[in-house]
Amino acid sequence: MEWQIGNVTIPNQVVVAPMAGVTNSAFRVICKEFGAGYVVCEMISDRGIMYHNKKTLNMMNVDPSEHPMGIQIFGGTKETLVQAAKYVDEHTAADVIDINMGCPVNKVVKTDAGARWLLDPNKVYEMVSYVTDAVKKPVTVKMRTGWDDKHIYAVENALAAEKAGAAAIAMHGRTRKQMYTGKANWHILKDVADQLTIPFMANGDVRTPEDAKRILEETGATAAMIGRAAMGNPWMLRRTEHYLATGELLPEATPTQKIKMAKEHLNRLIDLKGEYIGVREFRGLSTYYLKGIPRSARTKAALVEAETRQEMNDIFDRFAEQTAERELKRAAR
Numbered sequence: 202m203e204w205q206i207g208n209v210t211i212p213n214q215v216v217v218a219p220m221a222g223v224t225n226s227a228f229r230v231i232c233k234e235f236g237a238g239y240v241v242c243e244m245i246s247d248r249g250i251m252y253h254n255k256k257t258l259n260m261m262n263v264d265p266s267e268h269p270m271g272i273q274i275f276g277g278t279k280e281t282l283v284q285a286a287k288y289v290d291e292h293t294a295a296d297v298i299d300i301n302m303g304c305p306v307n308k309v310v311k312t313d314a315g316a317r318w319l320l321d322p323n324k325v326y327e328m329v330s331y332v333t334d335a336v337k338k339p340v341t342v343k344m345r346t347g348w349d350d351k352h353i354y355a356v357e358n359a360l361a362a363e364k365a366g367a368a369a370i371a372m373h374g375r376t377r378k379q380m381y382t383g384k385a386n387w388h389i390l391k392d393v394a395d396q397l398t399i400p401f402m403a404n405g406d407v408r409t410p411e412d413a414k415r416i417l418e419e420t421g422a423t424a425a426m427i428g429r430a431a432m433g434n435p436w437m438l439r440r441t442e443h444y445l446a447t448g449e450l451l452p453e454a455t456p457t458q459k460i461k462m463a464k465e466h467l468n469r470l471i472d473l474k475g476e477y478i479g480v481r482e483f484r485g486l487s488t489y490y491l492k493g494i495p496r497s498a499r500t501k502a503a504l505v506e507a508e509t510r511q512e513m514n515d516i517f518d519r520f521a522e523q524t525a526e527r528e529l530k531r532a533a534r
Contacts, residue, residue, distance in 0.1 A: 207339025247276030247285035271297035333366030374405030410444035433489025463490035
């Protein structure tokens with residue numbers, strides 16, 4: 202099902218959430234190849250953009266195969282946020298500018314950014330309206346349901362953003378206090394979807410294609426936003442897109458497919474960032490590809506210590522051989 206963010210057409214209801222340290226260009230391209238309709242860059246600091254920090258500016262590189270895609274910015278003052286939004290608007294290939302109002306981590310919140318805004322719908326309106334007035338690209342907002350159980354202004358905040366000119370809203374069904382623990386509250390997401398007239402992306406506890414269908418049906422959202430479930434498992438995106446379109450569940454990826462894709466991801470990350478940084482950033486991601494594969498603990502431990510591309514590839518190759526041998530023995534029984 203096609204839908205729109207402003208003048209940008211999104212081809213299906215599968216959206217990949219912005220994730221710090223994860224949704225760089227290398228991973229976003231993989232997500233697109235596996236059927237995601239829309240992807241969002243990891244959050245980028247407004248001050249990093251303002252000061253033309255080289256690392257920050259490199260984070261905003263967009264591969265031609267990523268479109269449609271959004272770049273997410275965060276910041277604590279309207280002046281700095283507007284400057285950052287203008288830069289994204291004028292100097293990047295992004296289709297959409299996304300404002301982060303949901304990041305729960307202390308180092309972001311204490312700068313008056315991210316989830317801090319969830320306590321004041323008037324601040325939400327003010328910040329979003331300043332940005333939408335300053336740029337031509339459509340602006341979206343990513344939020345959480347509230348600060349904690351006693352301060353849930355999900356509907357008020359979403360409506361404030363819509364009134365301020367946001368072209369779509371994404372909301373994670375947890376409070377800031379929950380971080381990534383407990384259960385996402387889909388009932389609140391439904392309350393928000395019922396009130397909005399702009400597209401709504403529902404996020405939180407979408408781990409399977411069936412979850413994606415359920416969150417769309419139970420909340421009335423326009424699209425399902427998938428986060429951690431796609432890490433090391435881009436097949437989940439293809440399976441979800443196919444399931445939403447046809448009702449048919451494609452098979453899960455095999456261990457061999459996962460290992461092959463892990464090596465591909467590593468190589469793309471190195472192409473993007475160089476071997477030294479690429480290998481170190483992939484250490485944490487590598488173990489997600491081996492999740493659920495029997496007897497992978499020792500391999501995971503070796504991967505997080507690896508220093509070079511060759512070392513990582515050798516570890517993956519050894520594990521692939523061991524896994525294939527076990528499969529042959531099992532088949533022969």
